[in-house]
Structures are given as C-alpha cells and as structure tokens.
Amino acid sequence: MNEPVFTDMRSEYSKSLIRIGHENPNVVVLGADTTDSLKTSGFGKEFPNRFFNVGIAEANLVTISAGLAISGKIPFASTYAIFLPGRAVDQIRNNIAYPSPNGNKGLNVKLVVSHGGLSVGPDGGSHQQIEDIAIMRVIPNFHVFIPSDTVSVSKLTDLMASNYGPYYMRMARSATPLVHETSQEFKEGQGITLRDGNDCTIVSCGITVRMALEAAEQLQNEGISCRVIDMFSIKPIDNEILEKAARETGCIVTTEEHNIIGGLGSAVAESVSESYAVPVKRIGAQDMFGESARDNEIPLLLEKHGITSFNIVKQVKDIRGKKI
Amino acid sequence: MGLNYYQIKKNILKSRKLVIRSTNLAGSGHPGGSFSMAEILGCLFYNHLRYDPKNPQWDERDRLVLSKGHASPGLFSNMAVAGYFPETELDTLRKFGSKLQGHPDLKCPGVEFCGGSLGTGLSYSIGIALSAKIDSKNFHVYTIIGDGESDEGQIWEAAMTASKYKVDNLTVFLDRNFIQQDSYTEKIMPLDKKLDSENLSEMWKDASRWKTGDKWRSFGWNVLEIDGHRIEQIDAAIRKANNTKGVPTIIISRTIKGKSVEHMEDNPAWHGKAPDTDIVPIIFDELNSQFMISPSIIAGDMSNLENEIKRCVNGRADYIHLDVMDGQFVPNKTFDFNKIKELRPLTIIPFDTHLMINEPQKYLQNYIDAGSDMITVHAEVTNASSFGEIHDTLKQNQIGVGFAINPDTELPEWFIPFIPSIDQLIVMSVVPGKSGQQYIESTHEKMSRLNVILEQNNFSGYIEADGGVNLQNIGSIFNDGARAFVGGGAIIGQDDVRAAIRDFRNEILISRRGALLDKAHKLGGQDLVKKWINLHVIGEKQKEIQKIAMERGYL
Numbered sequence: 001m002n003e004p005v006f007t008d009m010r011s012e013y014s015k016s017l018i019r020i021g022h023e024n025p026n027v028v029v030l031g032a033d034t035t036d037s038l039k040t041s042g043f044g045k046e047f048p049n050r051f052f053n054v055g056i057a058e059a060n061l062v063t064i065s066a067g068l069a070i071s072g073k074i075p076f077a078s079t080y081a082i083f084l085p086g087r088a089v090d091q092i093r094n095n096i097a098y099p100s101p102n103g104n105k106g107l108n109v110k111l112v113v114s115h116g117g118l119s120v121g122p123d124g125g126s127h128q129q130i131e132d133i134a135i136m137r138v139i140p141n142f143h144v145f146i147p148s149d150t151v152s153v154s155k156l157t158d159l160m161a162s163n164y165g166p167y168y169m170r171m172a173r174s175a176t177p178l179v180h181e182t183s184q185e186f187k188e189g190q191g192i193t194l195r196d197g198n199d200c201t202i203v204s205c206g207i208t209v210r211m212a213l214e215a216a217e218q219l220q221n222e223g224i225s226c227r228v229i230d231m232f233s234i235k236p237i238d239n240e241i242l243e244k245a246a247r248e249t250g251c252i253v254t255t256e257e258h259n260i261i262g263g264l265g266s267a268v269a270e271s272v273s274e275s276y277a278v279p280v281k282r283i284g285a286q287d288m289f290g291e292s293a294r295d296n297e298i299p300l301l302l303e304k305h306g307i308t309s310f311n312i313v314k315q316v317k318d319i320r321g322k323k324i
Numbered sequence: 325m326g327l328n329y330y331q332i333k334k335n336i337l338k339s340r341k342l343v344i345r346s347t348n349l350a351g352s353g354h355p356g357g358s359f360s361m362a363e364i365l366g367c368l369f370y371n372h373l374r375y376d377p378k379n380p381q382w383d384e385r386d387r388l389v390l391s392k393g394h395a396s397p398g399l400f401s402n403m404a405v406a407g408y409f410p411e412t413e414l415d416t417l418r419k420f421g422s423k424l425q426g427h428p429d430l431k432c433p434g435v436e437f438c439g440g441s442l443g444t445g446l447s448y449s450i451g452i453a454l455s456a457k458i459d460s461k462n463f464h465v466y467t468i469i470g471d472g473e474s475d476e477g478q479i480w481e482a483a484m485t486a487s488k489y490k491v492d493n494l495t496v497f498l499d500r501n502f503i504q505q506d507s508y509t510e511k512i513m514p515l516d517k518k519l520d521s522e523n524l525s526e527m528w529k530d531a532s533r534w535k536t537g538d539k540w541r542s543f544g545w546n547v548l549e550i551d552g553h554r555i556e557q558i559d560a561a562i563r564k565a566n567n568t569k570g571v572p573t574i575i576i577s578r579t580i581k582g583k584s585v586e587h588m589e590d591n592p593a594w595h596g597k598a599p600d601t602d603i604v605p606i607i608f609d610e611l612n613s614q615f616m617i618s619p620s621i622i623a624g625d626m627s628n629l630e631n632e633i634k635r636c637v638n639g640r641a642d643y644i645h646l647d648v649m650d651g652q653f654v655p656n657k658t659f660d661f662n663k664i665k666e667l668r669p670l671t672i673i674p675f676d677t678h679l680m681i682n683e684p685q686k687y688l689q690n691y692i693d694a695g696s697d698m699i700t701v702h703a704e705v706t707n708a709s710s711f712g713e714i715h716d717t718l719k720q721n722q723i724g725v726g727f728a729i730n731p732d733t734e735l736p737e738w739f740i741p742f743i744p745s746i747d748q749l750i751v752m753s754v755v756p757g758k759s760g761q762q763y764i765e766s767t768h769e770k771m772s773r774l775n776v777i778l779e780q781n782n783f784s785g786y787i788e789a790d791g792g793v794n795l796q797n798i799g800s801i802f803n804d805g806a807r808a809f810v811g812g813g814a815i816i817g818q819d820d821v822r823a824a825i826r827d828f829r830n831e832i833l834i835s836r837r838g839a840l841l842d843k844a845h846k847l848g849g850q851d852l853v854k855k856w857i858n859l860h861v862i863g864e865k866q867k868e869i870q871k872i873a874m875e876r877g878y879l
Contacts (some may be wrong), residue, residue: 054485055481060481063447064448066447071451091441094444099430
C-alpha cells in the first residue's frame with residue numbers, strides 16, 4: 001500500500017461549511033465554546049450574523065438549532081462527540097428527531113461532532129465517546145454518518161446540506177489517512193467497496209477503514225482475498241451490499257472505534273441476520289471505557305481493544321473456519 | 325384579532341370548559357396548569373397574536389411556544405375557539421389517531437413546538453427569534469414557561485443566550501402558579517425561597533419572599549411582574565414588552581393553579597388529573613359563575629375622584645364604574661368624558677362607563693377616546709337604529725357593548741336581535757340619578773322574567789346589577805343571575821374599600837357554593853354532595869362548604 005497521507009477532518013469541515021455558506025444563505029452554524037477546536041469559527045468570521053456560540057451549554061445548542069430549523073434555517077451544530085449524544089440525548093430526540101412538520105421526518109438539523117471514539121487520546125476515558133453510534137442510530141428519523149477521511153467529510157457535509165432531515169456525523173480528532181479519491185461519489189445508504197474479494201468481507205467505518213485495507217493487503221499476501229467496505233452510512237445502512245457480501249464471501253468482520261455493542265458491528269449483524277445469516281465478528285471497544293493515551297500512544301490504546309490491522313488479520317482467519 | 329375585554333373573557337370561559345370536557349373524556353390530562361395560564365393565552369389569542377387559522381403556516385404569523393407542554397389542553401382549547409379546528413375535535417384529545425396528542429405536537433397544524441420534555445421551549449424560541457432577525461422578519465415569539473419547569477438548567481442556559489443575542493422579538497411568560505407535580509414549588513425546588521412553614525399562603529401572599537424577578541433581572545432581562553389572571557395587566561405587560569428594544573422581556577405572571585374551580589385551585593393533586601364525569605356539570609356551573617365587582621366612584625368624594633380611583637385600585641376592584649349623568653336624562657349631573665380622560669392615566673383597571681345621558685350616540689366617540697373599556701347606554705334613549713350604530717362603533721373600537729334598562733323599563737322588542745352579541749346588560753335596581761337609594765325588591769322578579777328571554781335569545785354576556793347592592797342582598801342578586809356588581813355606598817361609601825370588596829366577594833362565594841351544592845344534590849343526592857365537598861381539600865374551604873350543606877339539609 002501507498003504511504004498514508006494524513007489530513008485533518010475539522011479543517012475540511014470548516015472549509016466545507018464556508019463553501020456551502022456561500023451557496024446557501026439559510027446555512028447557519030452553532031457552537032458551544034469549542035468553535036476554535038472544531039474550526040467552525042471560520043464560518044463565524046465569514047458570516048457573523050449566521051453564527052452563534054452559545055457557550056458550554058449543549059442542551060441549549062441542540063434546541064436553539066431546532067428553533068432555527070423550524071424557521072427554515074439549516075443549522076450545523078458542532079462540538080465534541082461526548083457532549084452531544086453523550087449529554088443532550090433528550091434534546092436530540094425530542095427537539096430534533098421527533099418534531100415532524102408537514103410530513104417531513106424530524107427537523108433539518110445537522111449535528112456534526114469531532115473527537116469520536118477512542119482515538120481522542122490524552123483527554124482520557126471521560127472524553128472518548130464509544131456509545132454515540134448506538135445512541136444515534138436508535139433514534140427514529142436520524143441519519144448517521146461516520147466519515148473515514150477528509151474526502152468523505154467534504155462530500156458528506158455537502159450531502160447533509162442538500163438533503164432534508166436530521167443528521168449526525170462523527171469525525172475523529174486526529175489527522176486521518178486519506179482513503180478515497182477525490183472523485184469518489186457518496187450516496188446515502190450505499191457502502192463503498194474499496195477492494196473486492198471472495199473469502200471474507202471487512203465492513204469498516206471511520207479511522208478503521210485504513211486498518212481494514214492494510215489487513216486485506218496482508219491477507220492477500222497470504223492468499224486470502226478480502227472484500228473491504230467503507231460503511232460510512234451507518235443509518236440508513238446498505239442492506240443490499242451486505243447481503244451480497246454475505247452470500248459471496250460467507251463471513252464478515254466489522255471494525256469501528258465504538259463499543260462492539262450497538263455500533264456498526266451490531267448494525268451489520270442485524271442486517272445480515274435478516275437477509276443471509278453468516279458469522280459476523282465485531283472488532284471495537286470491548287464494552288470497556290477508554291483511558292488517556294498520548295498521541296503517539298493511541299495505537300496502544302486501540303490495540304488494547306483489538307482495533308489493529310494485526311487483529312483484523314487474525315479475526316478474518318479465525319472466522320473463515322466458522323463459515324456455515 | 326383584537327376582541328374587547330368581555331369577548332376575551334367569554335372566550336377564556338369557553339376554553340376553560342373545553343379543557344374540562346376534553347380531559348374528562350380523555351380520562352387524563354393537565355387541567356391545573358391549563359387554568360393557571362388561561363388568561364395569558366386568552367389575551368394572546370384574542371388580542372395580540374397575529375395568526376390565520378385557515379393558513380397556520382402563514383410566514384408572518386407570531387409564534388406561540390408552549391414550553392410547559394403538559395398544559396396542552398389549554399392550548400388546544402384556545403386553538404379550537406380561535407378556529408383552527410372544530411371544538412368537537414377536542415373530544416379526541418389523547419386518543420389513538422388524534423392530532424391532539426397528550427402534549428403539543430406539530431401533528432396539529434398551528435402548534436409551533438413539540439413540548440413535553442420540560443425546559444427546552446425557551447431555547448427553541450430563541451432559535452425562532454434569531455431566525456427572524458437574520459431574515460429581518462417582524463413576527464414576534466411568545467413563549468410560556470412554567471415555574472416547576474424552571475428547575476431545568478436549560479432554562480437558564482437559554483436565559484443567558486437570549487440576553488447575549490439581545491433577542492427582543494421574544495416575550496416570555498412565566499406561569500408562576502407555585503405548584504409542580506409533587507407539591508408546591510417552594511417546597512420541592514424554591515424559585516423564591518424555601519418554604520419551611522406549613523402556611524402555604526405565605527408563598528403567594530408575602531411579596532417580600534419573591535425573588536424570581538431578581539433572578540431574571542440578573543440574567544439581563546426586562547422583567548415585568550403581574551397578576552396573571554387580570555386581563556388588563558397581561559395586556560399592558562404585552563404592550564410594554566413589545567415596546568422594549570435591545571433586551572428580551574419576561575412577564576412573571578403570578579397565577580393560581582386550577583384557577584376558577586375552587587377545589588382545583590392551589591391543589592397540587594390537580595396538576596395532572598382529569599375531573600370525574602359526575603363532577604363535570606357542577607364544574608361547568610362554577611365556571612359560569614365567575615363574578616366581577618365594579619365600585620361606583622360617584623358614591624365617594626366627588627371633589628376628589630382621583631382619590632376614589634386610587635381606593636378602587638387598592639381595593640383590587642375588577643372594574644371601575646363611571647356613572648356619567650347629564651342633568652337631562654337624569655336630574656343629577658356628575659362628570660363627562662373630560663373627567664374620564666383625566667382619570668384614565670391613574671389605573672389600567674377597566675373603565676365601566678355607564679352613560680345616563682340623552683342622545684348617547686352623539687357623544688359616543690368622546691367616551692371611546694377618553695379610554696372607556698366598556699360603554700353602557702340606556703334603552704330609554706336609544707332605538708334600533710341608534711343602538712345599532714352604537715353597537716357597531718363599540719365593537720369596531722374593541723369596546724364592550726352595554727345596554728341598560730331602568731326599573732320600570734322592560735327589554736324593548738327591537739333589542740331582541742342584539743341579545744346574542746351584547747356584552748353587558750345592566751338591570752337597574754334603583755331609579756338612576758343619585759346614589760344611596762334602596763334596592764327595589766321587584767327587581768328579583770324582573771330578573772327571573774328576563775332570564776327566560778335572554779336564554780331563549782342566546783345571551784352570552786354578563787348581567788350587571790346596579791343600584792342598592794349591599795352585603796345583605798348581593799347573594800340573592802347573584803342567584804338571580806347577575807355576575808357583575810356595582811357597589812356604591814356599600815363599597816365606596818365604606819372607609820376600607822378593600823375590606824368591603826372582600827366582603828362582597830365572600831358573600832357571593834357563599835351564594836355560589838350553595839348553588840353548586842344544590843346542583844350536586846339535584847344530580848346525585850347526598851353521595852354527590854359529599855363527593856363534591858371532599859374534593860375541597862385546600863385551606864378552610866371544606867369546612868365552610870360543609871356548613872352550607874348542613875344548613876341546606878344535605879348532610
């Protein structure tokens with residue numbers, strides 16, 4: 001594989017917001033005292049009267065966004081993952097997802113967070129949100145995206161701005177390796193097959209997509225051909241691509257930096273168990289909280305939960321023996 | 325919209341009845357908090373809010389956000405009265421398939437906010453208000469929050485935010501009814517000060533305890549504090565709020581949970597409970613029996629009417645009765661519109677102007693311009709044509725329409741068509757012209773004749789008793805059907821106007837309690853009488869009602 005090129009999701013998000021801010025005067029941006037960190041403050045400089053920093057008040061952040069949305073605005077509300085689904089789930093449910101005006105499903109609010117999963121690193125377990133996919137995908141009407149790189153961030157931000165509805169998008173804190181070509185198309189509910197194969201399918205999201213590709217490369221060297229899917233759209237999930245993968249490869253390994261309960265792995269297992277049941281192995285946080293790790297130690301933290309290309313290789317080999 | 329004081333009051337009554345009816349049919353719901361905000365919603369819906377029931381999504385409409393969403397029966401009832409949907413639709417409240425959910429929901433066109441989870445409506449309103457500012461739209465956002473709801477931290481997050489962004493296109497009402505689900509607010513989570521004593525009335529009567537306004541002021545808000553059941557105070561506060569620029573306004577409205585139904589008033593049990601079916605007709609009678617006291621200032625010192633006004637204000641009069649006499653229609657002369665104009669700035673209490681003058685149509689505009697809230701003209705000096713003109717002019721000017729008959733005058737034939745749209749009928753029980761006369765006893769008999777005609781012709785206004793009303797006869801005058809009472813010598817003639825008005829109210833209350841016991845007995849005998857009495861658990865009410873029931877031989 002090529003040497004990874006690392007780029008920063010938050011900077012890309014900031015650029016995307018300013019771009020769509022120019023295209024659509026209804027786009028407004030809200031923050032909660034993390035606007036420099038999320039880099040949404042750039043939008044504020046460009047459009048001062050369409051930018052609101054409500055301070056450290058996430059519940060307020062979510063509900064003000066709902067009020068803006070009911071009045072025709074397209075609010076992008078951003079802070080760290082741990083403080084949105086992790087803190088304001090009542091407001092997310094009752095003020096954004098539940099109200100359904102004029103036959104629409106939910107309000108047109110986009111919750112975009114950074115600092116998802118274990119890779120948050122030094123801030124420690126209190127700040128490592130490993131429950132958000134579970135929380136967000138269980139709420140009716142919500143769409144859930146986990147981008148794997150900055151190309152995804154840019155395309156998905158555009159997609160959210162042009163599609164009506166409540167969206168949740170979780171970015172990683174650290175710079176992430178590029179996975180996609182800039183020409184890659186992103187369609188809601190459609191996973192992207194990054195590599196084809198017949199012996200096993202690895203379904204991944206976020207920063208683990210690159211790990212999956214590395215694992216597939218290594219397995220290829222050992223004569224095992226793996227299909228790799230970037231399942232950035234966790235809700236709606238791509239049932240079709242999953243059923244096809246189940247039928248054609250006979251087993252699935254999932255990877256995510258989220259609790260193995262309720263996350264991508266669960267979503268994949270739910271899907272194939274209703275279409276074409278095959279063994280599914282979930283790699284992710286082992287139903288344990290994270291802990292501090294300096295930037296260069298983050299791989300150690302991930303390794304503790306088995307979130308490594310090495311473990312993916314191991315699990316693929318193991319699950320192949322369990323095919324029905 | 326712009327209805328007059330009486331029409332607003334009548335609509336509030338209608339919506340209260342719908343709350344009782346719909347929560348009863350649903351078997352659950354929240355009448356207590358619906359009633360504490362009934363006057364607030366009434367003033368908004370029928371005088372201030374801009375909306376179009378036929379086009380609920382009209383872009384320029386004002387937004388009403390009911391943050392204390394559990395009081396949805398109050399909201400839905402007013403929406404029905406305002407014409408968003410038929411009143412019968414309220415029968416589906418809380419039922420499967422209904423657009424009238426247990427809490428306000430966008431499923432019902434015209435509802436602006438899905439309430440229920442408390443503490444969020446203010447933030448939501450800020451979002452709407454900010455959006456209006458971005459788009460330079462002129463609509464206003466009105467939000468009703470509860471005092472129990474103010475336990476939620478998000479209310480205060482929002483309070484800071486509204487202040488930071490100078491959201492002056494937002495006006496908040498705090499429905500300060502002192503009760504939340506478990507008990508009284510000052511016991512559960514004090515907004516003013518923790519209440520240790522068992523004397524609950526300290527909460528709402530001891531003004532030195534009140535700190536809620538200070539809290540909001542310290543958050544940078546324009547704070548107005550009012551009696552949330554007085555239409556004129558709500559109205560004035562809304563006007564002030566709308567004229568305040570650069571800061572958001574909160575109108576702290578002290579209210580009574582369950583207001584207008586004695587056994588629900590101030591009783592936490594009625595936060596979220598529906599009335600039983602056998603009790604409903606008695607409650608309807610009680611709601612129909614709300615009453616007003618209107619002191620007549622000419623019974624006081626004619627050389628210092630300004631002071632008489634002040635005494636009325638201190639006495640907490642509902643209206644102030646202004647007897648205008650021209651020395652022609654009646655032998656005496658009192659004052660004219662010029663005096664009323666002078667008195668008007670002294671108070672916002674409604675002026676109940678009684679024109680005992682010839683050719684009232686000629687001077688009508690002067691009395692309108694002077695600031696009257698209702699104007700009554702006499703049968704003896706009007707006819708179908710002149711009264712028709714007066715009637716229309718008053719309605720157009722948002723003034724209550726009153727009609728008066730002297731003791732020896734019967735309702736004229738020509739007046740019959742006006743009965744349904746009249747606001748007030750004064751049945752004189754003395755010959756007008758001077759104060760201090762004795763009540764003419766034959767008025768009782770006249771009232772019972774009149775009631776038949778009024779009922780046949782869909783009268784929905786208030787009968788005002790005027791002349792010789794005193795503590796001895798007020799109870800029987802109430803039983804005759806009068807709901808507004810002019811007090812001359814018996815109120816203004818007394819040293820302590822406040823005590824005199826309180827005594828008037830007490831006498832009427834005794835009469836009303838008796839009438840309601842009669843109703844209970846008629847409908848369900850002693851069992852229902854006992855059930856009714858046992859509902860009254862707060863304060864001394866139960867003992868007092870029991871006494872009345874015993875006197876009537878019901879126990």
